[in-house]
Amino acid sequence: MESGSKSLIGKTAVITGCNRGIGKAILESYAENGATIFACVRKETKEFSTFIELLSEKNSVSIIPIYFDSRNLEELKNAVKQIKNSKKKIDVLVNNSGIAYNALFQMSSLDKLQEVFAINFIAPFVFSQYITKLMVRQKSGNIITISSTTAMDADLGKSVYGASKAALICMTQVIASELKEFGIRANSIAPGLTNTDMLLCLPKKFIVNSIDKNKIAKPSEIAEKAVYLASDASLHITGQVIRVEGGN
Amino acid sequence: MSNKEKYDQIFMSSFEVNEKDLPSLRYQDVDNWDSIGHVKMIADLEEAFDIMIEMDDILDFSSYTKGISILKKYGIGL
Numbered sequence: 027m028e029s030g031s032k033s034l035i036g037k038t039a040v041i042t043g044c045n046r047g048i049g050k051a052i053l054e055s056y057a058e059n060g061a062t063i064f065a066c067v068r069k070e071t072k073e074f075s076t077f078i079e080l081l082s083e084k085n086s087v088s089i090i091p092i093y094f095d096s097r098n099l100e101e102l103k104n105a106v107k108q109i110k111n112s113k114k115k116i117d118v119l120v121n122n123s124g125i126a127y128n129a130l131f132q133m134s135s136l137d138k139l140q141e142v143f144a145i146n147f148i149a150p151f152v153f154s155q156y157i158t159k160l161m162v163r164q165k166s167g168n169i170i171t172i173s174s175t176t177a178m179d180a181d182l183g184k185s186v187y188g189a190s191k192a193a194l195i196c197m198t199q200v201i202a203s204e205l206k207e208f209g210i211r212a213n214s215i216a217p218g219l220t221n222t223d224m225l226l227c228l229p230k231k232f233i234v235n236s237i238d239k240n241k242i243a244k245p246s247e248i249a250e251k252a253v254y255l256a257s258d259a260s261l262h263i264t265g266q267v268i269r270v271e272g273g274n
Numbered sequence: 275m276s277n278k279e280k281y282d283q284i285f286m287s288s289f290e291v292n293e294k295d296l297p298s299l300r301y302q303d304v305d306n307w308d309s310i311g312h313v314k315m316i317a318d319l320e321e322a323f324d325i326m327i328e329m330d331d332i333l334d335f336s337s338y339t340k341g342i343s344i345l346k347k348y349g350i351g352l
Contacts, residue, residue, distance in 0.1 A: 103326065106326065107326060110326065152329075155329065156326070159313075159316070159317055159320065159326075160317075162313055162314060162317040163317040163318070163320070163321050204310075207310065208313075208314070
């Protein structure tokens with residue numbers, strides 16, 4: 027990982043859900059590595075505006091905020107139009123936005139099932155459809171999805187969240203297969219426990235045990251992998267899932 | 275170049291067909307108009323006419339003539 031060598035100079039990236047947690051860490055790392063960034067978040071806030079202004083100045087990069095609720099198709103399409111109208115070549119899309127949900131299978135409500143799939147799978151699916159159309163035209167592109175180890179590990183309480191992330195991984199790998207002839211690659215990063223707000227939805231005992239085992243990653247550790255996958259150092263990597271979890 | 279000429283040009287270059295074959299051309303009539311060719315052709319149309327075609331219209335775009343009526347929805351007269 028070449029976080030000190032500005033490996034993303036000349037690249038333009040679209041990052042969703044980058045106002046906190048892993049997304050915010052990816053935004054910071056991409057800026058530090060010289061990328062031009064479309065920073066997609068749900069709502070405009072003074073805090074986020076100030077944050078990207080300072081980040082942009084500090085790294086001498088352009089960060090363009092894009093505001094939309096990914097569950098609203100019209101807002102999503104308007105976001106794509108803004109990106110398209112910039113006439114910039116879109117090199118990387120990082121599908122990061124998502125919500126956590128922890129409930130036993132028999133206790134999972136239909137409402138939450140629909141909400142989690144709408145945000146964690148349907149929104150990135152549709153957004154990727156639109157963004158990859160721009161990439162098809164360019165004959166190049168790079169999709170990175172932020173999934174989860176729960177997609178593969180059958181963790182208790184994760185039937186909904188894990189299934190939504192498993193669907194995201196499947197989408198990523200199919201994109202890699204179907205769009206490779208347009209020079210588009212696609213990979214997924216599957217974080218394990220990571221020190222973000224999402225941790226709070228887990229049982230305290232589980233978190234304490236994980237701290238004891240030193241298994242909780244920093245968001246910056248996930249961001250480093252996202253820089254690597256966006257960089258030319260990973261040109262021949264596609265259709266892969268990279269687990270970042272500190273070992274089982 | 276007129277809109278009609280641009281439209282025809284995209285079809286002829288995407289699917290390697292002659293102008294005389296265009297009016298009757300339908301999806302999957304020729305080898306190049308498979309799903310991958312379809313994606314590429316839609317991308318070329320969006321670029322040429324500076325539009326964003328809805329997913330439903332992409333799926334509905336089943337022939338050369340159907341495409342003409344779909345593009346009308348986006349203000350592109352052919």
